[in-house]
Amino acid sequence: MHHFIFEFITGGGLSQQDLSQTLIKEGEMMVRTLLKELSEAGQTDVSLCRDHRLELIDNIAQQHVISSQVAEAFLPELVSQADVAWLIAPETNNCLLSLANLFIEQDNLFIGSSPDAIEISASKLTTNKVLVASHINTIETRALNDIVPGSSTGWIIKPDDGVGGEDCYFIDDVNKLSEKKISYKSSNMIVQPYIKGESMSMSLLVYGSDFRLLACNKQYIEIKDTVVCLTAIGVNECLQFKEQMMILAKKIIDTISGFAGYIGIDVIESNNELLVLDINPRFTTAYAGISESLGLNITAEILNTFLNKKLPNIELTDAVPIKVNI
Numbered sequence: 301m302h303h304f305i306f307e308f309i310t311g312g313g314l315s316q317q318d319l320s321q322t323l324i325k326e327g328e329m330m331v332r333t334l335l336k337e338l339s340e341a342g343q344t345d346v347s348l349c350r351d352h353r354l355e356l357i358d359n360i361a362q363q364h365v366i367s368s369q370v371a372e373a374f375l376p377e378l379v380s381q382a383d384v385a386w387l388i389a390p391e392t393n394n395c396l397l398s399l400a401n402l403f404i405e406q407d408n409l410f411i412g413s414s415p416d417a418i419e420i421s422a423s424k425l426t427t428n429k430v431l432v433a434s435h436i437n438t439i440e441t442r443a444l445n446d447i448v449p450g451s452s453t454g455w456i457i458k459p460d461d462g463v464g465g466e467d468c469y470f471i472d473d474v475n476k477l478s479e480k481k482i483s484y485k486s487s488n489m490i491v492q493p494y495i496k497g498e499s500m501s502m503s504l505l506v507y508g509s510d511f512r513l514l515a516c517n518k519q520y521i522e523i524k525d526t527v528v529c530l531t532a533i534g535v536n537e538c539l540q541f542k543e544q545m546m547i548l549a550k551k552i553i554d555t556i557s558g559f560a561g562y563i564g565i566d567v568i569e570s571n572n573e574l575l576v577l578d579i580n581p582r583f584t585t586a587y588a589g590i591s592e593s594l595g596l597n598i599t600a601e602i603l604n605t606f607l608n609k610k611l612p613n614i615e616l617t618d619a620v621p622i623k624v625n626i
Contacts, residue, residue: 303338303346304382306375306399307331308389311349312366319353323390326464326626328354329588330388335360337591337599347378372402379406384603386411388583390463391422396582411606413506413581417558421579424460424490431576434555436548438576439568444481444489448474451493456528460488463580465521468528470494492577497570500538502545503586505598505614506559507605511549512614515593516541517586519566531626535589536619544574552579561602562587589622 305311309319309327331348335357338346347362349371356363364374379385385403387410389396397418403410413421421427428441440449444457454472457480462468467489471477477491503515518534548567553559556579564584566577591598594614601612 301343301345301383302381303343303384303386304378305331305334305346305348305386306371306378306388307334307348308371308395308399310351310354312351312369312371313389313395315351315366315368315371319351320466322464322626323466324354326585327388329585329624330583332357333588333591334386334388334583334599337597338603341597341600341603343603347382349374349378372399375399375402376406379403379408382406382408384409384411384606391418391461391580391582392459392463392466393461394422397422409606411561411602413560413563414558417556417560418581420556421559421563421581422461424458424462424578427576427579430556431552434551436551436555436576437573439492439495441490441492444484444487444491446491448477448481448491449493453496454494456492456494457484457489458528460490464585465528465530469526470523470528471526495568495570495575497568497575498538499566499568500541500574501533501564501566501584501586502549503535503584503590504549504553504559504563504565505602505605505611506553506561506563507609507611508560509553509557510611511553511559512611513542513546513549513616514562514598514614515586515590515619516545516616530585533586533589533624533626535586535622535624536593536616537621537623539616539619541569541574542616548574548576552576561606585624585626589624593619593622595620 352367458468499519518537520532
């Protein structure tokens with residue numbers, strides 16, 4: 301089988317823009333993990349795109365260097381030549397949604413969620429409305445230019461379709477928040493009350509209407525001069541929340557249909573409850589540590605799920621904590 305991989309950041313999706321070092325590091329971790337684990341599974345016929353400013357990856361024969369061109373112009377042909385297509389891209393500006401549609405149109409095996417599921421989860425506002433309507437615990441989320449939710453602990457503002465800690469800020473004063481509202485008047489920023497609690501994420505493998513919990517992760521977050529930074533992921537460091545995460549994940553999968561493959565869900569524990577912050581219908585940085593944590597090749601398990609149309613049996617009984625620094 302021929303596999304084609306397009307990781308947006310390292311694959312030339314920003315070939316005509318500046319590259320964020322943080323996003324490069326996260327993208328490199330994910331694409332190199334994918335390549336390594338495909339090779340270990342005997343899947344060595346692989347091609348990918350590569351931004352011209354980055355070094356080529358060793359032992360990968362088919363690397364399409366993207367320089368001044370727009371990567372999307374080459375994708376239909378490259379995807380159509382593959383038996384299996386893997387996509388890693390941000391939700392920002394409908395990037396993940398438009399690329400997923402492009403990949404699906406080529407009629408090969410696409411390892412990813414449906415456009416409908418991506419469209420809902422790409423927007424934090426839309427996700428919040430859908431979850432609230434289904435009585436799933438989540439953090440109050442509003443557009444920054446709307447009425448600000450009440451809070452005695454401050455607020456978090458970030459793009460509605462942002463990824464990671466991109467443009468994410470902590471504001472502890474209502475007057476400073478009013479200033480931000482003015483400066484971001486025409487933007488798509490959202491505001492949430494700042495919740496003190498354990499920041500976590502769960503990694504899921506989803507297929508059809510069922511799922512497997514792959515990891516219960518701790519998020520190491522620092523706030524530096526109002527900027528919120530994700531500095532590391534502790535893969536399977538929060539196994540004490542496994543049962544709560546299983547219950548919450550089932551509610552989410554039952555509510556939003558169309559998720560498939562790997563997805564990540566950000567949550568925070570407050571007053572013994574898990575509150576949903578965000579749903580990522582794509583690979584997240586935690587993916588880079590899951591195979592080592594579980595003692596198996598999770599990429600092979602994901603591929604076999606799509607080939608066999610059946611989820612594997614995965615237990616977290618013997619999972620060990622693995623820290624992934626960003």
